[in-house]
Amino acid sequence: MTEPQPAIVLIGHGMVGQRYLEALAERGATATHRVTVLCEEPRPAYDRVHLTSYFSGTSPEELSLAPAGFMAEHGIDLHLDDPAESVDREARTVTSRSGRVFPYDVLVLATGSYPFVPPVPGKDARGCFVYRTVEDLLAIEEYAKTRTTGAVVGGGLLGLEAAGALRGLGLSAHIVEFAPRLMPVQVDEGGGAALLRTIEEMGLTVHTGVGTQAVLTGEDGSVTGMSLSDGSSLDTELVVFSAGVRPRDQLARNCGLAVGERGGISVDARCRTSDPRVYAIGECAQAVDGRVYGLVAPGYEMAETAAEDLLGREREFTGADLSTKLKLLGVDVASFGDAHGTAEGSLDVVWSDSRSGIYKKLVLSADGVLLGGVLVGDADAYGTLRPLTGSVPPIAPEQLVLPAGLGPAAQLGPAALPDTAVICSCHNVTKAAITACSTLAEVKKCTKAGTGCGGCVKVLGQLLPPAADPGLCGCFAHTRAELYEIVRTRRLASFRELLDGHGRPEARGGEGCEVCKPAVGSIIASLAPAVGASGYVLDGEQAALQDTNDHFLANLQRNGSYSVVPRIPGGEITPEKLIVIGEVARDFGLYTKITGGQRIDLFGASVDQLPAIWARLVDAGFESGHAYGKALRTVKSCVGQTWCRYGVQDSVRMAIDLELRYRGLRAPHKLKSAVSGCARECAEAQSKDFGVIATANGWNLYVGGNGGAVPRHADLLAQDLSDAELVRLIDRFLMFYIRTADRLERTSTWLERLEGGLDHLRDVVVHDSLGLCAELEALMAEHVAHYRDEWAETLQDPDRLRRFVSFVNAPGAPDPTVRFVPERDQVKPDLAVLTLGGPVR
Numbered sequence: 001m002t003e004p005q006p007a008i009v010l011i012g013h014g015m016v017g018q019r020y021l022e023a024l025a026e027r028g029a030t031a032t033h034r035v036t037v038l039c040e041e042p043r044p045a046y047d048r049v050h051l052t053s054y055f056s057g058t059s060p061e062e063l064s065l066a067p068a069g070f071m072a073e074h075g076i077d078l079h080l081d082d083p084a085e086s087v088d089r090e091a092r093t094v095t096s097r098s099g100r101v102f103p104y105d106v107l108v109l110a111t112g113s114y115p116f117v118p119p120v121p122g123k124d125a126r127g128c129f130v131y132r133t134v135e136d137l138l139a140i141e142e143y144a145k146t147r148t149t150g151a152v153v154g155g156g157l158l159g160l161e162a163a164g165a166l167r168g169l170g171l172s173a174h175i176v177e178f179a180p181r182l183m184p185v186q187v188d189e190g191g192g193a194a195l196l197r198t199i200e201e202m203g204l205t206v207h208t209g210v211g212t213q214a215v216l217t218g219e220d221g222s223v224t225g226m227s228l229s230d231g232s233s234l235d236t237e238l239v240v241f242s243a244g245v246r247p248r249d250q251l252a253r254n255c256g257l258a259v260g261e262r263g264g265i266s267v268d269a270r271c272r273t274s275d276p277r278v279y280a281i282g283e284c285a286q287a288v289d290g291r292v293y294g295l296v297a298p299g300y301e302m303a304e305t306a307a308e309d310l311l312g313r314e315r316e317f318t319g320a321d322l323s324t325k326l327k328l329l330g331v332d333v334a335s336f337g338d339a340h341g342t343a344e345g346s347l348d349v350v351w352s353d354s355r356s357g358i359y360k361k362l363v364l365s366a367d368g369v370l371l372g373g374v375l376v377g378d379a380d381a382y383g384t385l386r387p388l389t390g391s392v393p394p395i396a397p398e399q400l401v402l403p404a405g406l407g408p409a410a411q412l413g414p415a416a417l418p419d420t421a422v423i424c425s426c427h428n429v430t431k432a433a434i435t436a437c438s439t440l441a442e443v444k445k446c447t448k449a450g451t452g453c454g455g456c457v458k459v460l461g462q463l464l465p466p467a468a469d470p471g472l473c474g475c476f477a478h479t480r481a482e483l484y485e486i487v488r489t490r491r492l493a494s495f496r497e498l499l500d501g502h503g504r505p506e507a508r509g510g511e512g513c514e515v516c517k518p519a520v521g522s523i524i525a526s527l528a529p530a531v532g533a534s535g536y537v538l539d540g541e542q543a544a545l546q547d548t549n550d551h552f553l554a555n556l557q558r559n560g561s562y563s564v565v566p567r568i569p570g571g572e573i574t575p576e577k578l579i580v581i582g583e584v585a586r587d588f589g590l591y592t593k594i595t596g597g598q599r600i601d602l603f604g605a606s607v608d609q610l611p612a613i614w615a616r617l618v619d620a621g622f623e624s625g626h627a628y629g630k631a632l633r634t635v636k637s638c639v640g641q642t643w644c645r646y647g648v649q650d651s652v653r654m655a656i657d658l659e660l661r662y663r664g665l666r667a668p669h670k671l672k673s674a675v676s677g678c679a680r681e682c683a684e685a686q687s688k689d690f691g692v693i694a695t696a697n698g699w700n701l702y703v704g705g706n707g708g709a710v711p712r713h714a715d716l717l718a719q720d721l722s723d724a725e726l727v728r729l730i731d732r733f734l735m736f737y738i739r740t741a742d743r744l745e746r747t748s749t750w751l752e753r754l755e756g757g758l759d760h761l762r763d764v765v766v767h768d769s770l771g772l773c774a775e776l777e778a779l780m781a782e783h784v785a786h787y788r789d790e791w792a793e794t795l796q797d798p799d800r801l802r803r804f805v806s807f808v809n810a811p812g813a814p815d816p817t818v819r820f821v822p823e824r825d826q827v828k829p830d831l832a833v834l835t836l837g838g839p840v841r
Contacts, residue, residue, distance in 0.1 A: 008310075009094050009102050010037045011084045011251065012110035016282035016299035018045035018065045020108060021076060023307035030074035036102050037076060038094065040083035041133060044071075049296055051137065052161040053711060055168045060134045087255040089275055106277055106310060109252060109265060110303075113245035113283040113294065118153065122215030127223030128239045131162040140240065144169040147237040151175075151226055153212050154242035155182040157326065162240045163204055164329045173204050174234055176226070178211040178243075186324060186335040190352055191374040194359035198331050198377065201357075203680035207234070215239055247284045247292050260286035269316035270309040271302050279306040289319040297321075297426045304428075321425055323389075325375075325382045329713070331357070332379035337372025337389040338363050346371055351401040353377075356716065360401040368392045380757055383459035384414055387421030387431070414462045423463070424449035424456045434463050458752060472743060473515035475499060475507035480668065480743045484523050493533035494541050495520050512545075519743040521545030522630055525666035526738050529782035536793050537629075537666075538800065552804065553790050554610055555628045557603060559829035560818045562610060564590075564602040565627035566617050567663060570637045570655030570675070571598030580620040588613055591826045597634035597672065599625055604827055606818055611804050614791040623789035626664060630744075632671045635659035636684070640677030640694070649694030651677035654723070658692070658730065664787050665734065668741040668750075672707075686714045689747040690730055695719065699726045703733055703761070704751035712748040715758045718766055728777065732765035735776040 008024070010017055017037065024030050039045075044066040054060065071078050082096045087107065094102045115130035117123050127147075129140050144150065150166040152159050155177030166173040175182070181192025182199070196206055207228065216225040216233070227233045247264040258266040258274035264286030271279045282299035286292050293299065298320035308315035323336035341348060341363040349362045358377035362385070365371055370388050375381065381400060393400060414423070419432035429449040437443045443460055444450050450457045471477040476499075478486065483498065492498050498520060500508045512520075521542060528535040534542065537550055554562035566581070581600050585592045590613075591603040605613055614624075627633060637655035641647030655675040665671070674683040675692040684707075685691025691702040697720040705714030718729055741750040754760060763769040765776070794800045820827040 005032060005034045006105040007034045007036065007103055008106045008108065009104040010035065010108045010110060011094065012112055012282075012284075013037050013039035013041070013045045013078065014110060014112050014282070015045055015048055015065060015296050016112070016303050017108075017110035019300045020110060020281060020303035020307060021070075021074070023304050024310075025070075025074045027307060027311055029307065029311060030076060033106075035074070035076045036104075037078045038082055038084045038096050038102070039078060039080050041135070042081040043134065044078065044080065046134065048132075051134070052165050054134065054137050055141070055165045063134070084251060087251060087278075089255050089257075089278070092277065104277075106279070108306060109273070109278065109280040109284055110282050111248040111251060111284040114248050115241060116244045116246050117241045118212060118243055120212050120214050122217055122223070123241070125215050125217045125223050125239075126221050127237060128215060128241065131158055131165075131240050131242045132245075137165070140165070140238070141169065144171055144238060147171060149174075149236045150238035150240065151234060151236040152240045152242055154244065155179070155206070155208065156185065156242065156244065157183065157324075159240075159242040160199070160329055162242050163199075166238070166240070167202070167204060167329075171238065174207060174236060175199075175204060176207045176210060176212055176228065178209070178229075180209045182206065182208065183333065186333065186339065187374050187376060188340055188361065190350065190361060191333075191335075191359045191376040194352065194354065194357050194376045195331060195333065197354060198357035199329055201679045202329060202686075203678075204329075245283065245294060247286070249284055252280065252284075260290070260292070262292075264292040267302075269305075269318050271306040271317055272309065279309075281306050287317060287319060291319065293320055293322075295320070295322065295324065297428070300426060301428055321386075321422070323386050323425060325379055331713075332375065332377060334375040334379035334382040334386075335373070336382065336386040337370070339372045339374050341371070343371055349397045349401060351398075355719070362397050362401060364397055368397075370397070378758075380458075380759070383423070383456055384417065386425070387417050387423065414459045423459055426456075427451070431463060434460060438465065440464060458757075461753070471504075472519060473513055475503050475510065475512050475516045477504050478502065480519055480523070481740045483520065484527075484739055487520075487523050487531060488527055491531045493524065493528075493531050495524070495545055496541065515743070517545040518550075518630075519668075521550075522666045522668065526783070527779070529786040530779060535664075535786055535788055536790065536800075538790075538794075538803070550629055552607055552610060553624060553628060553794065554605065557829070561603065561829070562605045562607065563627070564605055564610065564613050564617075565595070565599055565625040566622035567625040567659070568599045568634075569659040569663075570635055570652050572637075572652055572656060577620055577622070580616065580622075584613055584616050587616075589820070589827060591828065595634075598636050599627075599634060601627070604820060604829075608805050611795060611801055615795055618789070618792050618795060623663075624791045626790075630667055630669050632659070632662045632665050632667075632673070634672060634674075635662075636672075636674035636688075638675075638677050638682035640675075644677060646680055647677035647694070648696050649677055649699065651675040651683065651692075651694055654692060654694075654699070654726075655683075657723075658727070661727065661784055662730075662734065664790070665738075665783055667734070667738050669744055669746045671734070671747070687711065688714060690714070690733060692726065698722050701726060701729055701733075704748050704758075706746055706748035712752075714748075715751070717758070717762060729765060731780040732773050732776045733761070735779050736761070736765055736772070739776075 046063040047065055082098045084094050085097050086095045092104050115132050130136055150171040151174040152163045153176050155175050163173045163175045182195050200206055211229040213227045213229050215223055218224045223237055223239055225233055225235045249259050249263055249265045252265040253259055260266055265273055265280035265284055267273055267280050267285045269288045271281055273280050281302040283294055302317050305315045305317040325334035345366050346363050351360045360375050362373040363371040370393050373385055417431050421431045423429055423431050423434055427448040429447045433447050434443055440460055450460050470479050472480055486502055499512055524533050525537055537546055554564055557563055585602050588609055593601045595601050635655040635658045637651045640651030641649055671689045673690050674685040674688045676683040676685045677694045685693050686702050687705045687707045691705055691714050693700045699721045700719040701717045702714035703717045706712045737747055819830040821830045
């Protein structure tokens, strides 16, 4: 008779719980043990570190940390929405909320923490929330739909993220922090001041040094305001408590396990509790050094330690590095080591630039050993500085904090670190382990470095060897940037010339591939005036190089129809033009939708209808919005000082000027922009490839922002610019990006990859360190001078019009497969819906 496998019961399925399961699977323990997981939430483990990205478009499913099929592959029995209610240590059983009883040989507690809510009157009122789970975020999102003002209690990591989320939901947001500065645990007084200035410039209101006395409510029990400890009050309709967390140790207390005096399940160096059959890991545990660690990296180490001990292997967890690097509300914040300089005799080296919101402090011992530091506004050096903690840096400390150009060049990078330096603190991965790999994908797969908070990814790239073959594709051994230079300097106006003259030997004489054709097509289009090529992307050979959407100058939709997006510069439109769009939509039976870029999208056009639709729009003064191309899409704007009482500049005029200047500019990827008329940032300029925010003295220029699935706040490139200075810098920035970026690389990714990052970009486009600025400006001037509307150009040429038919052999015949059905007084595609019984309509 086969012996039953030992049973492991894991209580809690958060980030640390999932890491424990992975550690078991990696060590083969899931093949020799029965593993049961009791999860309180209705969904498997997800990434709490990036929880706020939900408000930027990341779905709960995309946040999931449990790979599809992982549980089934390893025979793990996962019970969702069924938390443990009690533990009987004598019988070695766990009873869940559903009443089921699970026997165990080994019990692992990964119950995490719960949000601390101050015991103030009104804390349970309608409109009060915590910020901890996906369900919390869903509830906040729903409640905020009919509110205009919110407040966050707590100015720590999660508090600032919560405030950013409220701001992203369209609410005016307050932050109330009892300590005298924001993020008091991570940053010192100087860092807190720099952070405060930057956050207030974003339109957030910060109250430090005050506590919440009570939450005020109306007659219906809903939140109406807050009273503060200094006697003041503030109006708010929504309150988010983010005042810290406490270990969830009640289950352990109830079953008699030892707990710390201030909470947390007491464990030894092997993460064993007072009962050797029970482990505790993550935020619920008090480590052997007496601390409860609220960061994910120590939790992962504890998970690894518990898995090793289960298998009888030597490993201990005696404490962890509390260093952290984050981007909060678009501001880089990092602290490491003895950030507050508590060591006796410690000395500070400080660089502070309040104008740019940058603060850097290094803490050193009397004999020059780096003890720790704080970085606010510019944390690029974190990946190098943190591993150097505990040693004497190889260069003078002042060189490590001075901006580029203000001191001798600091020749210090990841290559200078010892092999034992920990590069990824989330997974405790050393430089030696990383350099043993060849590619970033291999690093992530073999070591998990770069899969946690993501703060080490830039350093990983600097440590890895260059790709063996950096070529664009199998047809070209050159990168996209190198091909751009070849086209520009050789004045090559055709793909054939480029492929036959500079392609790989085996590709010459061929047709190219789906990677290089659109990439080269874009390069030629962006340089068309300079190299003597036609600016019309469907002329001659250029037509065969284009992506699907460019083939018909419209966006292909899922049912084979196309959408038409006319340009509406700056989002400003007259009533007469609005009427024209409405009449065109009505006459052609099109579905209309206002886009996030302040334009109107017309869906449902067939190929043969496109010229007729364009003709009506062009006659009314519209032109192509280039929604189909890797080109400038929109420049959004708020109404600015013309209408808004907070506006300090004419943001609409500037947005229109910029959109008309850069319209039609082909690039490696799409380009989006916005102009906000004040620091309240209603146009969301910091989420754009290049964004402009008005100041009392001019304009601030931000670059490298991105929304979507992987959001990135833009970085401040220059500030208080005049109109002419602003346009000149944007000209240079865009042309330098087009010149050096990879295929399909957004400005955000390009800037992260660019050697030297923002500092190098600033040197090139602001200070002209490479002597390229005149050339970049000239290229942009050529583009502006030679711009032609592609719709109007098509309408004027009968030969060009001939391509716009559904069937070449039956011009004028519509595609019978493109059908629509009514919905909400408009139309939608009539598509088959797949069911188990086959497709239905």
